[in-house]
Amino acid sequence: MGQAIPEFGKFLESLRGSMSLREAAKKSGLSHAYIRDLELEKNRSTNEKITPSPDTLQKLSNAYGYLYRDMMIKAGHLVEQDFSSPTTAFDIDIDLTQIYYIEIGMKEIMYGDQKSKLTKNVDSLKDFIQFLDTLEDHGFKKVDSEMYVNFHHIRKYDERSGRLYFDTAGTGVSVALSALRQRKHHNLILRKIANNIQSSLEYSYGALPNSAVPGFELM
CATH class of the missing domain: 2.40.50.1020 (LytTr DNA-binding domain)
Structure with missing residues (x-):
């Protein structure tokens, strides 16, 4: 695990750009209210800090056309070093x-x-x-x-x-x-x-x- 970049929520908002929250919700399968909470980095109902899960980030990655791996690094779920060393193939035994x-x-x-x-x-x-x-x-x-x-x-x-x-x-x-x-x-x-x-x-x-x-x- 790494550490999220400062103001990760604003980074997500910048990726959305001119796309409306409802359009982003339609593309990602997430609710527009939840996407806005992620951009503000807090649950507006409870005022508690929230962090997007890898699954949520994958949906946003697809919606915004941003590389999933890089989004995971910026969110703190991964660090660059994870990709600098050789790794074995995932589920290599499955054709x-x-x-x-x-x-x-x-x-x-x-x-x-x-x-x-x-x-x-x-x-x-x-x-x-x-x-x-x-x-x-x-x-x-x-x-x-x-x-x-x-x-x-x-x-x-x-x-x-x-x-x-x-x-x-x-x-x-x-x-x-x-x-x-x-x-x-x-x-x-x-x-x-x-x-x-x-x-x-x-x-x-x-x-x-x-x-x-x-x-x-x-x-």
């Missing part, structure tokens, strides 16, 4: 190419595929952050505040419910996208599904009705 989705908790990570789930504790915050930074290299995209999905494995997309399935019938395991991520990844999802099921529509889906895309239901 991420075979994992369908990953759910991130405060102290543990849950890996899932079509048949099983595996939970592992987070022993090193430093390795954990570096692990998150590599997920996209393995085909994972963030679909909610704590959920990452391997887009190489999705086979069906229910647009109305915002659910992704890993089987073409849509009867097996599924995960839900947040409304924000659904809008952001909509076209990518359709392309990936077409590619994953070896469909010739991979590059032409945009010119066809949704119902013509294999695995996609027009609701």
Whole structure:
């Protein structure tokens, strides 16, 4: 653990910039009142000092487009020296190419595929952050505040419910996208599904009705 920079709350406010509190709340999934409390560094109801958790900082990092690792250092959760020495790979025994989705908790990570789930504790915050930074290299995209999905494995997309399935019938395991991520990844999802099921529509889906895309239901 390090020490937070002076006036860390003002630093958070500067990252928000011209973005309104309600817009920041919508992007981060945090309440606008709580974001303002963090900027003031106190709970306005109790007048007690508050410090954002690593999970909260990750949400703000995504909302503001600021590097999570640097935000953690400025908040005092990490120090620069943590990244100056070699480290072992995080969960090196897990083949991420075979994992369908990953759910991130405060102290543990849950890996899932079509048949099983595996939970592992987070022993090193430093390795954990570096692990998150590599997920996209393995085909994972963030679909909610704590959920990452391997887009190489999705086979069906229910647009109305915002659910992704890993089987073409849509009867097996599924995960839900947040409304924000659904809008952001909509076209990518359709392309990936077409590619994953070896469909010739991979590059032409945009010119066809949704119902013509294999695995996609027009609701």
